[in-house]
Every structure is written in C-alpha cells, then in structure tokens.
Amino acid sequence: MDNIIKQALHKANDHSTINNMNRVAGGSINESFLVETQCDRYFVKHHADSPVGFFELEAAGLRLIRETLSISVPKVLAFSDKKGEAFLIMEWVEGHGTSETQVKLGERLAAMHQNYGAKHGFEKDTFIGTLPQPNGLFSNWLDYYRDRRLRAQLELGVRKHSIAGRRQEQLEKLLERLEDWVPRDVPPSYLHGDLWGGNWLAGPGGEPYLIDPSFLYGDRHFELAFTELFGGFATAFYEAYASQFPLADYYEDIKPLYQLYYLLVHLNIFGETYGGQVDAVLRRYV
Structure with a gap:
C-alpha cells in the first residue's frame, strides 16, 4: 500500500513526506485511508481488483455534481484505474453535523x-x-x-x-x-x-x-x-x-x-x- 499511496500523492502533486497513514472506515468495497503529509491531509481509496473505469466513473460523477454549484462534494485530486493499483485521492473532509x-x-x-x-x-x-x-x-x-x-x-x-x-x-x-x-x-x-x-x-x-x-x-x-x-x-x-x-x-x-x-x-x-x-x-x- 505504501507504494500505491505514494503514487497517488505524486499524481496529486504532493511530493512531501508522509507523516501519518491510518486506515479508516470507507465502506465494504474499497480500502480507505487518511493520509497526512507535510502539506495536507487526504482521503485515499484503493481497490486491488477494481473493474475497468471504476474510479474514473466515480470521479466523473463527483465532477458533474460539483459543476451544478448546488451541493458540496470532496475535490478529486487524482485517480488511477491501473489493474491492481487503482486509487482515488480526494481532499479530506471533516466536520460535525449541526441542527441545520x-x-x-x-x-x-x-x-x-x-x-x-x-x-x-x-x-x-x-x-x-x-x-x-x-x-x-x-x-x-x-x-x-x-x-x-x-x-x-x-x-x-x-x-x-x-x-x-x-x-x-x-x-x-x-x-x-x-x-x-x-x-x-x-x-x-x-x-x-x-x-x-x-x-x-x-x-x-x-x-x-x-x-x-x-x-x-x-x-x-x-x-x-x-x-x-x-x-x-x-x-x-x-x-x-x-x-x-x-x-x-x-x-x-x-x-x-x-x-x-x-x-x-x-x-x-x-x-x-x-x-x-x-x-x-x-x-x-x-
């Protein structure tokens, strides 16, 4: 996983040192990680046997929703659907719900x-x-x-x-x-x-x-x-x-x-x- 996450970070133009990498809950389909570097924090998903176009389509859906300017979605920074090394890297989103x-x-x-x-x-x-x-x-x-x-x-x-x-x-x-x-x-x-x-x-x-x-x-x-x-x-x-x-x-x-x-x-x-x-x-x- 270290190499895959490094590839994801490089594709997202972050070449700084990884400070922390922790597995997080992210559904039953993918492995999911919070990755903290010297520059930023990221959410990284990996699928060892993803179908062709799996993360490309997810990224496209997020982009189309974002383009409506109606509701927030995480910003996609990079993705790859290379067999065995597929990943999607996005901004880390963290907050707490309110009454509104x-x-x-x-x-x-x-x-x-x-x-x-x-x-x-x-x-x-x-x-x-x-x-x-x-x-x-x-x-x-x-x-x-x-x-x-x-x-x-x-x-x-x-x-x-x-x-x-x-x-x-x-x-x-x-x-x-x-x-x-x-x-x-x-x-x-x-x-x-x-x-x-x-x-x-x-x-x-x-x-x-x-x-x-x-x-x-x-x-x-x-x-x-x-x-x-x-x-x-x-x-x-x-x-x-x-x-x-x-x-x-x-x-x-x-x-x-x-x-x-x-x-x-x-x-x-x-x-x-x-x-x-x-x-x-x-x-x-x-």
Whole structure:
C-alpha cells in the first residue's frame, strides 16, 4: 500500500513526506485511508481488483455534481484505474453535523435536482457497488428505467439464481405493465444515484457533502425513494427538500417501484436476505 499511496500523492502533486497513514472506515468495497503529509491531509481509496473505469466513473460523477454549484462534494485530486493499483485521492473532509445540516442537505439536493441533462441515463456504463450498471441515453424515463435498471437486474438475478419461479414471473409481468405507474416524460434531473445514509457526510461548519455517486440523469423521485429505504435522513431533510421543490402527486404510489431497483441490487449482491422485500413489492403491483 505504501507504494500505491505514494503514487497517488505524486499524481496529486504532493511530493512531501508522509507523516501519518491510518486506515479508516470507507465502506465494504474499497480500502480507505487518511493520509497526512507535510502539506495536507487526504482521503485515499484503493481497490486491488477494481473493474475497468471504476474510479474514473466515480470521479466523473463527483465532477458533474460539483459543476451544478448546488451541493458540496470532496475535490478529486487524482485517480488511477491501473489493474491492481487503482486509487482515488480526494481532499479530506471533516466536520460535525449541526441542527441545520439535514435542512441544508434537503435544500441543496433540491437545487441539484433542478439541473437537467438532455436525456435519461448516462453515456457510459457505471457500477452500483461493484455490480455493472448498463446505461445509455434514452429520450424517456420509462424505457430507461424498465430496460436498463429493472430488466438488467432481472437478467442478472436469473443468471445468479436469485430470481426464479414465481418471483421471475411476477417481475416479468411487472415490466410488461410498468407504464401503468412509471412516467414517460419527466425532466432528466442530475441524480447521485446511490444516495443512502452512508453516502453523505457533514463537513466544516456542518455543510453536507455527497460522496460515492453512481451518477445518472433521471426522475428525481427515484433518488428520494432510495433515501427512504434504509434510513439516515431526518424529517427535516424531507421538509426542506419539499419547500424548495415540491414532490409530484404520484410519488407515494410509485415509491415502492423505485425502491424495487435497489432491493434487486441488494438481492443480487447479498442474497435471499432481501428476497422478502422484493416479493412484497411485486405482490403490491402484480
């Protein structure tokens, strides 16, 4: 690791002496480190067997969010996707949440969602965790969500044997009828794409920062639905968001369908632990 971190620092134009290097919590996918040099402090992620483009895509997502000037993200200093030596080096962000942090998070996310792409999806295939996420640019949200999100997880689940029998039949029926619930013509908002409670943090002054995006353009309610799935967001967050960008009337009706994608992802990564939740959504709509 010493050599990889030195490479990261050199690529970030810091050639000074490393004073401290400590492993920190950073999710289950990467090894993560706080690195302190004579010049600065950095957050370094390393993946010994990363897929092609893994950190390039994360850096691109952070850049696109940063360019909206709506919500803070860590500054990316350098990255490499060289096999066995892949890394991402960013500024170190540290702070403490205040009573206003989740209010700011809701307001800032609403502002980010009012930035739009030309089409839905993304021009490159990305990852959700380490699962490949096929993309492409689509003229409408319905086709993208059905074919690149739900169908992609269905096909993966069939290959992994996590989706079969009645579950497979119901999911295929749902895809046939998806237009009964999912809107076709909605604005393609800038979306973080993997916004659960572990993918934001409080920085200096309690300022919220988004981290670890799986960026796409799409229906903003898809993002909000995921925030409700595993917790980590206060009532004040949702109130602040709605005060800046009121939710569509269809949100409550469609929320489980949008959460279904992330449940399928977890089913395909972690197994049958999430099978019951998947089946519950399918029973509701099929």
